[in-house]
Amino acid sequence: MQQCPDQAGFNICFDTGLDQRSFARTKMTQCLTEQGYIVSPDGTHEVWKPAGVSEIDGFMRVWGPLFPAKRLDLLVNDLEQQTALQAVVSWIKAKMFLGDVHSTLNPGAAFIHDDKVFFAPDQLSNRCLYYEENQDDRFNSPDLTGMDAVAFCAGVMLYQILTKTHPYPSKDIYQDMREGIFLPIHLASPDLNNKLSELIQSALFLAIQKKQKSNMPQSNNEKKSGLNILTGILELLQEFSVDTKALYIPIDAEKKAQIEKDKKAYLFKQNSITSTRRYFIRNKNAIIGFSAGFLLLLIIVLSMLRSVSMRPTTEGMAPDTVVFAYYDAFSNIDHMFMEACINGAIKSDVKAAATMFAITKVRQAYEYVSHSFLTPASVWLEQGGELPAPNVFGVTGLTVIQLSGSEAERQVVFSADYLLWLVNERFPIYRSDTLTLKPDRKNNWRITEIIRTEHY
DSSP states (O other): OEEEEETTEEEEEEEOOOOHHHHHHTTGGGGGGOOEEEEOTTSOEEEEOOOEEEEETTEEEEEESOOOOEEHHHHHTOSOHHHHHHHHHHHHHHHHHHTTSOOOOOGGGEEEETTEEEEOOHHHHHHHHHHTTOOSOTTOOTTOOHHHHHHHHHHHHHHHHHHSSOSOOSSOHHHHHHHTOSOOHHHHSTTBOHHHHHHHHHHHHTTOSSOOOOSSOGGGGSOOOHHHHHHHHHHHHHHTSSOGGGGBOOOOHHHHHHHHHHHHHHHHHHHHHHHHHHHHHHTHHHHHHHHHHHHHHHHHHHHHHHHHHHSOOOTTOOHHHHHHHHHHHHHTTOHHHHHHHBSSSOOHHHHHHHHHHHHHHHHHHHHTOSSOSOEEHHHHHHTTOOSOOTTEEEEEEEEEEEEEEETTTTEEEEEEEEEEEOTTOSSOEEEEEEEEEEEOTTSOEEEEEEEEEEEO
């Protein structure tokens, strides 16, 4: 946006950065009907309209009546503080005079001259600012409208003018605006007039979507309306318009040192919290997936530990008791306890008991009954032992004799003679086992070897 000559003199023109074909394809001709506004100090305003389009140096430029002035965003960056403050005052007044009349918020599209303010057409000026690689409007929140938007923009400009730094310097500017991530002005400029500091702080809080805690006093965090903030700013700046130095209150070295310490602590805390929160937000899906996987793994591990803790053991049992319990468990197809008795010995008995256990459960499910179809051999014998016995399984006539060793020697050998009755077999099998028992790492006696002979 600059002055450009024509036959009648000079006009203000807007360089779109587009050649003739691109200008037509992007329908930029619609901008010729867009209006701007020139607002006078007395509150009156006139409409500014583009007058035409010219091609200069291969690029299309929209031009209209001349308004010799300086852009507001350049004035805000000016080292002359009083000039910049007066420009912001003029801009605030013009915005309030226009009220509900839509006009551009971008300071890069506002021009100040002798307290008169020219608001360039919105879409046209945005296109030109984009061409200038000024793509981000660093003075406005995309979530605010009306006087709240005006107050926020004024607050950002005043913050930059009075502290010489922008409140949102990072690339995540809009996210910072929404989350209230900026250095409170009482820390950025501790000697600034308290009332003005509070008003600027309130203006920046307008963009916060969620209620957040701040280091500012509670009274300063109460949400004020944009109109009230703008009125308060105008009153203060007009009061100190002659001498802007009066906006600052000198502070002693001790207080300055304490404020600097508070500033560093605040920035450290804010950066830590913000970076952590945003990391979790960016990696939310991965973290949820990892957490779910970890939780599932934890449940599996706990379930396994619980299962292990509930497994039967031979804890507290003497060697001969283990032998008798082993054969009793065999008769009752208690394969889990049989497993607990074994530590290195053959597991053919365990497999046989487990197979019978599975067959029993399948038949119970198929026949819809709760009782087992098997009868332990010892029970069958007590009931008379009548033949045939198709559903009898287990050991009868068990005789156990200690052959050698002792508990003190940590090894005991037994012989076990018995009859084994199998399902659907008419006669039992005669077995003679030699069992060696030793204590395991937990000092529980277990069977480490079984040597077996059998005949019918």
